Each structure stands twice: as structure tokens, then as C-alpha cells.
Amino acid sequence: MVEGDTRNARVRGMVAGAAVTLAYLAMIFSAGSARVVSTAGASEPAAEAVVAAPVIPESVTVPVLVYHHVRDDRAKEPPGARVYEITLAELDAQLAMLAERGYQGITMTQLERAFAEGTPLPSKPVLLTFDDGRADQYANAVPLLAKRGFVATFYVFSNAIDRPDYFTSAQLREMAAAGHDVQSHTRYHHYLTKASDADLAEELTRSKARLEEVLGGGARVTSVAYPFGLHDDRVVRAAAVAGYVTGRTLLQERAVERGKLLRTPGWIVTGDAAKFARLLDTF
Numbered sequence: 001m002v003e004g005d006t007r008n009a010r011v012r013g014m015v016a017g018a019a020v021t022l023a024y025l026a027m028i029f030s031a032g033s034a035r036v037v038s039t040a041g042a043s044e045p046a047a048e049a050v051v052a053a054p055v056i057p058e059s060v061t062v063p064v065l066v067y068h069h070v071r072d073d074r075a076k077e078p079p080g081a082r083v084y085e086i087t088l089a090e091l092d093a094q095l096a097m098l099a100e101r102g103y104q105g106i107t108m109t110q111l112e113r114a115f116a117e118g119t120p121l122p123s124k125p126v127l128l129t130f131d132d133g134r135a136d137q138y139a140n141a142v143p144l145l146a147k148r149g150f151v152a153t154f155y156v157f158s159n160a161i162d163r164p165d166y167f168t169s170a171q172l173r174e175m176a177a178a179g180h181d182v183q184s185h186t187r188y189h190h191y192l193t194k195a196s197d198a199d200l201a202e203e204l205t206r207s208k209a210r211l212e213e214v215l216g217g218g219a220r221v222t223s224v225a226y227p228f229g230l231h232d233d234r235v236v237r238a239a240a241v242a243g244y245v246t247g248r249t250l251l252q253e254r255a256v257e258r259g260k261l262l263r264t265p266g267w268i269v270t271g272d273a274a275k276f277a278r279l280l281d282t283f
């Protein structure tokens with residue numbers, strides 16, 4: 001369950017009648033259901049606290065960061081030349097910077113719930129995503145995330161599960177149990193915009209089914225990261241038909257919009273600390 005508040009204007013909510021002042025809402029969660037207590041007016045007796053409807057945001061401003069390999073293999077090369085690699089020290093420094101700036105990690109599932117149910121998000125959410133289901137992410141990224149108290153969303157292409165250099169089924173279950181999201185990066189990592197209709201549907205549905213089977217316990221896979229970020233109207237429609245709610249692209253946009261959840265932004269970040277700081281400055 002996410003704890004957080006809506007005091008920050010980053011979550012621009014629609015509140016019917018605008019009767020509720022977001023600045024004075026304290027969101028209290030218990031037993032899976034939201035209780036919203038207004039603390040407006042200090043003189044107001046606590047007994048008159050009101051229960052308001054959850055706030056469904058129109059858009060959420062959140063950095064959606066995209067990582068690939070997390071390893072030191074190419075550490076001697078400049079970070080800007082390593083688009084799909086980040087060293088352990090560089091990732092640790094970025095997580096420290098995020099924590100320093102008050103960011104709290106959320107998963108794609110938490111973002112989905114915010115749009116569907118009004119589940120509150122932290123005032124400064126960050127969505128860390130890791131693509132391709134590489135073993136080095138389990139060995140290197142997961143411990144760093146745990147050390148800094150961040151959750152992340154891992155996009156796995158299902159054909160690679162349990163193969164050398166990729167996540168094992170047991171690791172995926174362990175990561176999900178630790179609060180991370182495990183979501184689909186399709187089955188074979190094809191260029192979806194070039195796939196036949198039949199292949200497109202299979203890439204989306206079979207990866208979803210396989211991941212849900214691996215995760216077990218009634219887990220639902222509702223997010224897809226389009227391989228190479230490639231998507232178009234046909235791909236987005238197929239993703240919706242296959243049961244996905246969110247689709248992560250590589251579009252460099254600051255806000256996730258309720259009407260465009262299957263075209264969610266994604267910023268590939270490198271180990272370049274100065275560039276990373278500049279990116280955060282724009283949020």
C-alpha cells in the first residue's frame with residue numbers, strides 16, 4: 001500500500017465541485033481502503049472530519065527513468081558512450097541524488113492504481129524501470145535499490161526467463177515479493193510495429209500469460225514496455241486488447257496523462273551524473 005500525500009501540485013486532481021482543498025487533505029490508508037480525512041481549519045473539531053472521494057488525477061508529473069545493463073564491464077568508457085550500461089557506482093549515486101531531492105520510488109502498478117482508483121502517490125514520485133530482464137540487474141541493481149529504499153519496475157521479455165544471463169523464475173518471484181513490479185517486455189523482443197497482426201497479438205498475450213504463471217499468486221501483468229520503444233496506433237490497440245493498461249515508450253515527456261496510459265513516457269538515462277541532474281531539474 002502506498003502512503004503519501006496530495007499536497008504537492010504535481011498531481012493535478014479533478015475534484016468534483018472543487019469543494020475539497022487538496023492542500024488540506026491527509027490521506028489515511030488502512031485495510032486496503034482509502035479514508036480521506038479533511039483537516040481543513042484547525043478549529044474544526046476532529047469529529048467533523050469528512051470522508052471524501054478519492055482523487056483521480058488527469059496527469060501525474062513523474063520522471064520515468066529507463067535503465068538496461070547495470071554492471072562495471074565497460075566502466076572505462078565515458079558514461080555518455082554507454083547508453084545501455086550504467087556502473088554500480090553511477091547507479092548508486094543517482095539513487096542517492098533522487099533520495100536527496102526527496103524522490104520516492106513508485107511502481108507502474110502504483111501509477112496505474114492512482115489513475116484507476118485515486119490511490120495517492122508520494123509528493124515526489126520517481127518511476128525507475130529496468131528493461132530486458134538481465135541477470136546483472138538482479139545481482140547489482142536490486143541490492144542498490146534495497147539499500148536506498150527504492151522500488152522499481154522490471155520489464156522482462158518472457159522467452160529469456162531462466163536462460164543464462166537472464167532472470168530466473170525464482171528471482172522474479174523474490175523481486176515481486178520485495179515490492180518491485182515485474183512486467184512484460186513482450187515474448188521475443190520483436191519490432192512490434194513491423195510484426196504481423198497475429199505475431200503482435202502473440203507477443204503481447206503470451207508474455208503476459210507466461211509472466212503471470214511464473215509469478216503465481218494471482219499476479220496480474222498489466223504493463224508492457226514496447227521493445228525499442230516502438231509503437232503506433234495498431235500496437236497500442238493490440239496492447240489494450242491483450243489486457244495491458246499501461247505501455248512504456250521512450251517518449252521524453254514529463255507527465256503521464258490519464259488518457260494516454262498506453263503511451264507512457266520513458267527517459268533512457270546514462271551514468272552521466274551531470275546530465276542526470278539536469279534532467280531532474282526539468283521536473
Ligand SMILES: [Zn+2]
Pocket residue numbers: 131132185189227228
Ligand atoms: Zn529491450
